[in-house]
Amino acid sequence: MAIIKSNSEIASAIWRMTVSGTPLGRAGQFFMLRVPGALDPLLGRPISICEIDAELGETTFVYQTVGRGTAQFARLLPGQEIEAQGPYGNGFPLKAGRAVLIGGGIGTAPMLQLAKELHASDPTRMIDVYLGFREEAYLEKSFEQYADSVTRNIGGYVVNDVDFSLDATYYACGPAPMLRAAASAADEASANLFVSLEKHMACGVGACLGCTCQTEHGRKRVCKDGPVFDYREVRDAI
Amino acid sequence: MAIIKSNSEIASAIWRMTVSGTPLGRAGQFFMLRVPGALDPLLGRPISICEIDAELGETTFVYQTVGRGTAQFARLLPGQEIEAQGPYGNGFPLKAGRAVLIGGGIGTAPMLQLAKELHASDPTRMIDVYLGFREEAYLEKSFEQYADSVTRNIGGYVVNDVDFSLDATYYACGPAPMLRAAASAADEASANLFVSLEKHMACGVGACLGCTCQTEHGRKRVCKDGPVFDYREVRDAI
């Protein structure tokens, strides 16, 4: 059981929650979060790791209140418990060299820990971050400590801002249309792109087959074999 | 929607919660308490008014954690919301003259507000309070400001401590065996006794007929026509 350290709204309907008492994961992995005891909402909600503070043993999530489960998270106060099962999923591969991170909306969240890990693993590496928001930016400042550039787009298409012709690894997380646009751009430029996919999940560990998708290498489970895939493998599933 | 002002454990598995923002009721009435939003637990839990602070507009409940609903209440923190529908039920009649209050276990809770009201309506009136607990006493001190005597019984039969031959009105709330003992004693002494009954409830307002009982005057609903009855009326239902 994790203990909530802080939980507050950082932008309209966007909340940041920090918890202690969970194992630490890595960028791109997620936890199934669940309010303890209640049978409704019943299932955990997959929420990505946004930032890990290994020293304090704390994990931060940033989540958007879209339905009953996330609305319930927003009512929790520091000191209360939350069930955090995980970390689950494969996480982002930390490829050597330059990195370009693209986050759309709440897809920004996992990019922060990714930036942190990329920077930590090689502080000399170039990191460019592109963030797209519909109306209001968040988390942007936090990227500055790790990134060489942070470009923000509000109301437009963030993928259009990105130069895919660099000798770099591209990482993207965001809504499906954004990922599809990134995939097309990567195709054209023959870029290396990793995407983090979203599917409705029940178990989060690969047992229920609720989140499978068709890939180049047969059916895969987004929760267990992903959520991060080389975009070429999952082109039809995006 | 009520706002929780405080919520803490005052004895083992016994919690006191103070809320603001509900209409004020009177002794013997109850609220249906419910954690907002969740569909499970679904129904409100009937919890008696333990104390009203009319000036602050606050109502205090004292509840025992026995199942999922009350366990969930115990996890709430000050500042959070709780749905409090009510006040429902008839409440205790404030009869003139001497009063003897008998509370068993968590049945002690409604007796406190009753003592307060009896005292306020006639500060010269004699009030004797008898409280029975299985292992650990609570709320006892709070009675002292209103009562002329407070007698406590731990582990025994509180009804045995009471002299039913006084020229007084007797009020009792507690587990069924205690109420039955009080009824027998009242029979023998021809005493006037009001009892507060408990039944599983769904609506709390008299609509579902989930809590009806057979009385001398036909079927009555504990939530709406009670929970307080002249014991003679509900002898077979105790």
Place this chain on the structure above:
Amino acid sequence: MQSNPLELTLCGIFLKNPVIAASGTFGFGHEYSEVMDISRLGGISGKGLTLNGSAGNKGMRVYETPSGMLNSIGLENPGVRHFVEHEAAYMRTLGPAVIANLGGHCEEDYLEGARLLNNADIDILELNISCPNVKAGGMAFGMLPDTAADITKKVKAVSKHPVMVKLSPNAPDLVAVARACEGAGADALSLVNTFLGMAIDVKKKRPVFENIYAGLSGPAILPIALRMVHQVAHAVNIPVVGMGGITSAEDALKFLMAGAVAVQVGTMTFADPNAMLSIIDGLAEYCAQEGLANLQEIVGII
């Protein structure tokens, strides 16, 4: 003048909106009139009546289950005569359409009850052949197409009110029962009544209910009820009133899209007395957002 996009006609009766208090969860209106504005409802279906009234079942009567509840009220009610003399006129003053829910233990009960109700100023007779909590009759009439059709036909023959037959989700072949009732002249169908369920008190090593089984309602059953309403609405040409676990305007829209012209709300009212009013508000908002002249446009679109 702008017309009200929520209004509809059900069995020739005007309803100002499609939200009806479900039978057995709203008494005859007295109790909730003290805690909410019940005049805003589209209709009220009164507590299930039996010819001679009943004290209902002994023992535990309501028991919460995950997102639902079991009840074994057993049709506690003051009898049809009392209703005709004392309750019907009161219900008429409230504003919403008045629906009398009639149960019975045998055919003659139903028919005599229906005859007596001819003397009451009600809008619709809801023929309850689906109560799982009474020993004789009740659900038994609703289990098979033949018996359901038979009682429907006979009640139709004596009743001057439109007859809406309330179906049981426990029927082996619900669609066949629905079609049979339609064939027998039912003016409308309502579904679902409660699902036969069970609770056990592990500490006492005993069933919670004296009748062992009881009726399950509430949000827990919504997915099954919605499927049944969808099946039935697609199988008959008379109006269907849907219910089972509705908690919100969104839930109500699901039933409408599945083919119900109106909905009833029961258990959720216990949890939140204002739930039906929120649903009505939500439906009005939906019409405004979607630019619907009348909500009935979405009925059965799925």
Place this chain on the structure above:
Amino acid sequence: MQSNPLELTLCGIFLKNPVIAASGTFGFGHEYSEVMDISRLGGISGKGLTLNGSAGNKGMRVYETPSGMLNSIGLENPGVRHFVEHEAAYMRTLGPAVIANLGGHCEEDYLEGARLLNNADIDILELNISCPNVKAGGMAFGMLPDTAADITKKVKAVSKHPVMVKLSPNAPDLVAVARACEGAGADALSLVNTFLGMAIDVKKKRPVFENIYAGLSGPAILPIALRMVHQVAHAVNIPVVGMGGITSAEDALKFLMAGAVAVQVGTMTFADPNAMLSIIDGLAEYCAQEGLANLQEIVGII
């Protein structure tokens, strides 16, 4: 030496406790073996197999409902051959009794699947004639007593393993189906599979699932499942394995008291991977508290 009060024999197979992972919710054990001590389970029923395997259904596959979930996996599985060659031996290493769950689209699928499974080191064949999510076959075999008995008899004739038939709560007359399977030689029965339900995406004005209907499981269905297990256990003389919404030791005890010799747990494992271990601990505590030499003493006491 103190014997283990939780142990039992099911179809001649030793189970160290009556808690079995439900088919389709536990894969073949790999995944949960990484997050919990699965060796402690009484048994594991593997993902439903079909002769040639399947990619399962398109579109949305899981959808939460109040205290429950709908699934439309559609028996995605690697096929019986793959199971026999790659999974059965692995499952044997885990410790719990090994149950293979076999679905099918037609009779020959079932029979060939059963024949192939004769080559696998499994303890029990769970004959799944109750999957609501496949178009051909699946639940169709479990709806009527005759078809259920027929396939049971034929599978029994070819299988060398004990056959436990998994029943559908959607059968019009579940008790008749149960009796028919018993008559056809079933060694045990398991129930319930999921209830046919429906979800609608109001925003998209579309059913959530491509198959329109899907299967409801989880705590929401417990009261109905418990009633069905009680009915079936009282109607047959072969062992019954009960399931449907079990979340806790107390829930498991309800099913045992209602007549099930063992239970399966599905959906709750998704919500809390450790739920089955807590249930096993709770059952052991119960035996200690109640002074039961063996938990089976309470089976069917209600």
